[in-house]
Amino acid sequence: MNVNVTAGLPGNHIEPSIAVNTLSPNILCAVAVDDSTGTALTGFYRSIDGGQTWSATILPQAPGYMSAEAPTIDYTFPNTFIVAVHFFNAFNDGTIATYTSFDNGVTFNPPVIVRRGFGLYIHNDEPFLAVDRSPSSPYLGNAYVGYTPLYDLAQNSAIFFQRSLDQGLSWEPPQRISDPRGRLERAALAVGLAGEVYVGFIELGSAPKDAYIRASLDGGVTFNPPVTREATFIANTVPVPSPLPVPNYAFRVQTNLSLGADISAGSFGGFVYAVWNDFRLGYADIFFSRSPDGLLWSQPVSITGAPPGSQNFSPSITVSPSNGTVRVIYYTNRLDGFLLDVFVAESINSGLSFVNRRVSDVSTNPNGNSPTPVPLIGDYITAATIFPDTLGAVWNDTRLGKQDVIFGN
Numbered sequence: 254m255n256v257n258v259t260a261g262l263p264g265n266h267i268e269p270s271i272a273v274n275t276l277s278p279n280i281l282c283a284v285a286v287d288d289s290t291g292t293a294l295t296g297f298y299r300s301i302d303g304g305q306t307w308s309a310t311i312l313p314q315a316p317g318y319m320s321a322e323a324p325t326i327d328y329t330f331p332n333t334f335i336v337a338v339h340f341f342n343a344f345n346d347g348t349i350a351t352y353t354s355f356d357n358g359v360t361f362n363p364p365v366i367v368r369r370g371f372g373l374y375i376h377n378d379e380p381f382l383a384v385d386r387s388p389s390s391p392y393l394g395n396a397y398v399g400y401t402p403l404y405d406l407a408q409n410s411a412i413f414f415q416r417s418l419d420q421g422l423s424w425e426p427p428q429r430i431s432d433p434r435g436r437l438e439r440a441a442l443a444v445g446l447a448g449e450v451y452v453g454f455i456e457l458g459s460a461p462k463d464a465y466i467r468a469s470l471d472g473g474v475t476f477n478p479p480v481t482r483e484a485t486f487i488a489n490t491v492p493v494p495s496p497l498p499v500p501n502y503a504f505r506v507q508t509n510l511s512l513g514a515d516i517s518a519g520s521f522g523g524f525v526y527a528v529w530n531d532f533r534l535g536y537a538d539i540f541f542s543r544s545p546d547g548l549l550w551s552q553p554v555s556i557t558g559a560p561p562g563s564q565n566f567s568p569s570i571t572v573s574p575s576n577g578t579v580r581v582i583y584y585t586n587r588l589d590g591f592l593l594d595v596f597v598a599e600s601i602n603s604g605l606s607f608v609n610r611r612v613s614d615v616s617t618n619p620n621g622n623s624p625t626p627v628p629l630i631g632d633y634i635t636a637a638t639i640f641p642d643t644l645g646a647v648w649n650d651t652r653l654g655k656q657d658v659i660f661g662n
């Protein structure tokens with residue numbers, strides 16, 4: 254099933270994120286960058302029938318900020334949804350903020366500032382949110398956000414982390430997760446079976462382009478290894494070119510990590526998974542690595558089964574809390590060579606093997622109705638699990654000529 258969430262709205266809608274109420278799985282909440290009012294703001298979309306129909310609204314800006322982007326959403330018990338966003342003015346004043354709803358998205362509290370930016374000198378970017386929902390965690394309900402402060406005119410950046418003990422109503426001071434020198438994109442977060450907090454990232458720039466992870470065993474108070482000793486190595490990576498080497502592709506593609514953790518009572522409970530798009534084969538493909546403890550990681554393997562030379566990118570992972578099924582969604586041009594689809598790679602054996610299937614029911618032109626190639630289709634799409642074991646995915650495509658948010662499973 255594909256449902257166009259934003260079909261009735263003007264403008265473009267990109268970078269969607271979705272979360273599901275575990276106790277009432279027909280309640281789905283999604284967010285995206287929404288410029289239907291003429292300015293990029295945070296669109297909020299809600300379904301109470303398992304994704305068949307959706308309502309839409311715009312979350313209010315914090316005073317003093319013009320625009321918003323890169324929203325991310327997560328759920329915690331019993332009826333709480335938290336949204337993290339990046340507020341900004343032009344490129345100035347990048348600020349991380351959150352909204353909290355305690356009534357399944359019917360209403361939201363006013364935005365709470367997590368970390369304020371100041372002009373070009375302190376520009377906090379690309380938030381990612383994760384909430385502890387593990388039934389065996391002593392930190393159940395903790396909310397965590399990672400983000401990327403940019404400095405030196407965005408030539409250098411770092412990964413920062415903050416936690417909330419009151420479901421986003423307030424946030425503790427930040428911790429630095431990565432080395433302060435280098436270039437990094439979006440942080441990846443996942444919460445493990447016993448409440449372990451995993452924060453991962455891929456180093457870019459002139460240094461070796463490797464994926465790393467740090468873990469907290471005390472609910473985000475401290476992380477191992479110490480930041481002065483760098484982080485735990487996951488894998489070498491080969492970032493994809495941006496834009497991808499396809500005629501009339503001009504859209505930006507980031508090389509980001511996505512993390513998932515198995516919090517089920519199954520035999521692979523406690524495993525941690527990492528996925529990213531990688532160019533080691535001479536084309537963009539999705540690579541996967543697994544770990545029983547966040548310390549020892551398997552050799553990365555391709556999981557798409559896609560034809561050589563196709564482009565596969567923007568992965569997002571979700572793991573069923575019921576039985577540990579691993580699902581990774583991604584964009585691909587495997588059917589046409591130019592038009593894009595969304596596929597999912599699914600594993601029922603902790604990533605030892607994957608089966609791929611198409612999720613989108615329409616192939617889409619990334620340029621929509623633009624007469625020239627567009628520079629941006631959004632940097633992220635998102636997968637979630639509809640309890641107990643159904644995919645809930647959101648992405649954007651141009652089946653109506655403009656960039657719309659599509660829900661599918």
